[in-house]
Amino acid sequence: MYDVAIIGSGPAGYSAGIYSSRYQLKTIIFGKMMGGTLSQAHKVCNYPGMQDIAGMDLSTKMHEHAQANGCEMKFESITSVEKKGDTFLLLSDSGNTYESKTVLLTTGTERTKLTIPNEKKYLGKGLSYCATCDGNFYKDKTVGVIGGSSAATMAAIMLSNIAKQVYILYRGNELRGDPSWKEQVLKTENIHVLLSTVVTDLQGEERLESLKLSKKYKESNILDVDGVFVEIGSEPNKDLPILMGIESDEKGYLEVNQAQRANIDGIWAAGDCTTNSNGFRQVVTAASEGAIAANDIYQYLKGRS
Secondary structure, eight states, X not given: OEEEEEEOOSHHHHHHHHHHHHTTOOXXXXXXXXXXXXXXXXXXXXXXXXXSBOHHHHHHHHHHHHHHTTOEEEOOOEEEEEEETTEEEEEETTSOEEEEEEEEEOOOEEEOOOOOTTHHHHXXXXXXXXXXXXXXXGTTSEEEEEOOSXXXXXXXXXXXXXXXXXEEEOSSSSOOSOHHHHHHHXXXXXXXXXXXXXXXXXXXSSSOOEEEEEEEETTEEEEEOSEEEEOSOEEEOOHHHHHHTOOBOTTSOBOOOTTOBOSSTTEEEOSTTBSOGGGOOOHHHXXXXXXXXXXXXXXXXXXHO
């Protein structure tokens, strides 16, 4: 029997695990990937105390910190959560069952897809949703980055150190996100920005060879590339919360109060999957929400004892 079962191994989950373990609560964290989407970040430059750190390195530090405080870790995904009286029964994709007095959902978000023809066909064959993971396959080649947010500009900058030529393709009329990343993009010689441009199709034989564009570039609406990285945002992981009956807003973000409590007694949610933190969704806000949830869980369990 655990006091706290944390579903999700990103910053919110690790932060909650650190706090709950220090409250002497028996805690377990479930997650297939250490750090969640944080591990895919090329650089994190705005987490207090870490001026410049790779996402995977920060994920590793968080994982080790939580483990050192006594958190149990399982590289499994939870597929169902059922309330049994005052406790919860959790089933994992490995067929294991766990029991916990409380549940904290830190399920994060997943990358938004293009939803255009041939997207699935070229996944892993020239199309990627993670520049940090796959960028090194494109040394001295030509790549595209679809999107105009901080994630897109950061990916383009990282790729500019590997690829020969990088194109940013964005449907808006100006880049969005962190001004410092935009400024760096505009100063980088091998990054070319195509604004008000939509990728309408992906083309190639066995692998991706070109992008079909909504407007012409250099007299053609076909842009030859060796690969393309999709950075058009993310959406919450909805499947498990929907099965559990957790209330959410129209976009699927989980509704929580100031203490990170969900609508079902004994369940909390924290991090990028929630409606809190004014929708800012940063590493620091996810960690903060995790800490708040852990504190409230401690108070809740103390009141039950």
